[in-house]
Amino acid sequence: MKKTLIALAAVAATGASFAQSSVTISGKLRYAYESAESTTNGTKTKANGVRVTDGDVNFAAVEDLGGGLKATASIAVLTRGRDTGISGRDASLSLAGNFGSVMVGSVEAGNGIIGLGGAGAPVYGMDGSVIAGASNVDIIKYTSPAFNGFTFSANATDKTASGQTLGMGATATTQDSTGFGLNYANGPLAAAFDLTNYGANAASAPLADDRTRFSASYDLGVAKVGFGQQVAKAVGGTKTKDMIMGVSVPMGAFVLGANYATQQVGTGVKVKGTDLGAQYNLSKRTFIAAHYQKVTNRDATLGTATAITAADAVANSNNKFRVQLSHAF
Numbered sequence: 005m006k007k008t009l010i011a012l013a014a015v016a017a018t019g020a021s022f023a024q025s026s027v028t029i030s031g032k033l034r035y036a037y038e039s040a041e042s043t044t045n046g047t048k049t050k051a052n053g054v055r056v057t058d059g060d061v062n063f064a065a066v067e068d069l070g071g072g073l074k075a076t077a078s079i080a081v082l083t084r085g086r087d088t089g090i091s092g093r094d095a096s097l098s099l100a101g102n103f104g105s106v107m108v109g110s111v112e113a114g115n116g117i118i119g120l121g122g123a124g125a126p127v128y129g130m131d132g133s134v135i136a137g138a139s140n141v142d143i144i145k146y147t148s149p150a151f152n153g154f155t156f157s158a159n160a161t162d163k164t165a166s167g168q169t170l171g172m173g174a175t176a177t178t179q180d181s182t183g184f185g186l187n188y189a190n191g192p193l194a195a196a197f198d199l200t201n202y203g204a205n206a207a208s209a210p211l212a213d214d215r216t217r218f219s220a221s222y223d224l225g226v227a228k229v230g231f232g233q234q235v236a237k238a239v240g241g242t243k244t245k246d247m248i249m250g251v252s253v254p255m256g257a258f259v260l261g262a263n264y265a266t267q268q269v270g271t272g273v274k275v276k277g278t279d280l281g282a283q284y285n286l287s288k289r290t291f292i293a294a295h296y297q298k299v300t301n302r303d304a305t306l307g308t309a310t311a312i313t314a315a316d317a318v319a320n321s322n323n324k325f326r327v328q329l330s331h332a333f
Contacts, residue, residue, distance in 0.1 A: 013145035025067035026246075034058040034165035043321045056084040057328060060093055073101040078109075104148040113161070114138040116248065120194055121232020123250035125261025127279035128297040128324060130273075134265045134277035135246035136234065139163055153190030159183045179205055179212055192223035211239040219248075227253045242270045259283045276300045289332045296322045 021125040039052040062080040069075055080093035096109025101267055115136045116130075145159035163178040185198035196219050219232030234246040248265040263279040276299070283293040301320035 016041075022053065025065065027063065027064055029061065030333060032059065032330060032332040034328055034330040038324065038326045038327045040322065040324045042323075045320070053090070056088070059084040062093075062184040071101075072098065075099055079162060102149065105148060106144070106146050108144045110142050112138045113143070115139045115234065116196065116198060116217050117219040117232025117246065117248055120196055120221040121230045121248040121250055123221050123228045123252045123261070124282035125228030125250045125252040125263050125279070126259050126293055127165050127250075127261050127263050127281035128295040128326065130248070130263065130265045130277045130279060130297070130299070131222040133297075133299055133322070134275050135248060135267050136244070150189075153188050155187045157183075157187070159185075179203055192225075193220070194222075195220040203206070209239075210242070213237045213239045221250075227251055244269050257285045259285070268292050273301065278292045291330050293326075293328045293330065294327070295324075295326045298322070 010296065028149040028240040034053070034057045036057045036058075037052070037054050039050075041048060041050045060080050060082050062078065064076065064078040067075045076098045077096075079095040079258050081092045082089075082093050092110075095108065095109055096111060098105055098107035098109075100106075115138065117135070118131055133331045141161040142162050143159055143161045145157060148156040154215040160180070161183050162180045180203045182199050182203075183198055183200040185196065186198075188195045198217050199215075200215040202214065204211055215236040217232070217234045219230065221228055221230035228251070230248075230250045232246075236244045236246075238244075245268045246265070247267075248263060250261065252259060259282070260278075261281045261283075263277075265277045265279075266274075268277045272318070278298050279295065281293060281295045282295075283291050286289045299322045
């Protein structure tokens, strides 16, 4: 639940209209027992224990500028308790009105097919372990008003790197990008499509060329199902294909879910992952959840590109189990 700290701030001028503004603080803390086992070429390693799995504090300031115009500033800080580093998370500034919204910020850009394709299932998460992981970018993005459930967006990004001056991607060793997206949300159906093209900058090979993503979910009432696919092409023609299918089933205070995802890199490495999750909502802000994940890395170099043996599949695998307590405020 967000706590309002400041409300009803106004300009101090005779005859000027009063503008309402507010600042809120929100966040979350998650703690879990985890057990992980990995097998690489027949060698097993195990690890288990308790730890803080996530924690952050978010500050958001909203000001009504009048005439349908609103300004929003948001910044988040990563914090996980004693002996862990405090660092920045997403920060953004936006203006919204009848024209739509314009947002500028420094944010984490995750794999866009997870949200709809995973159907909101309460699972471990395969962003970075199976399908493509997140990256930090500086972004400017325009989003149109909704028309019959459709919204259009366009963005430009600079991927940030250690030691890089923010917004200076033209001379950085990372790639910038331009992207266009189309989203639809109406009743039980939601869908998203986007296309991204990458610039070279001073980045070294391999260079990304373009990326296409599509995802959709449908709420059946008794369950929500989803599907997503991403195809990323590198300069030279190598393609990486990500796919995710998910289902989420609400049962009173319980929510059950499952995701299945794959990644294929050219004709070589293929990764498969299965997530299972069960969540019990103690309140709107507090839940207990159990998650299980199995990831298998089938590397064609262990066998052949056309005949990967069962032994190859077992040679590289990871199993994770977690029981988690989460509270949001």
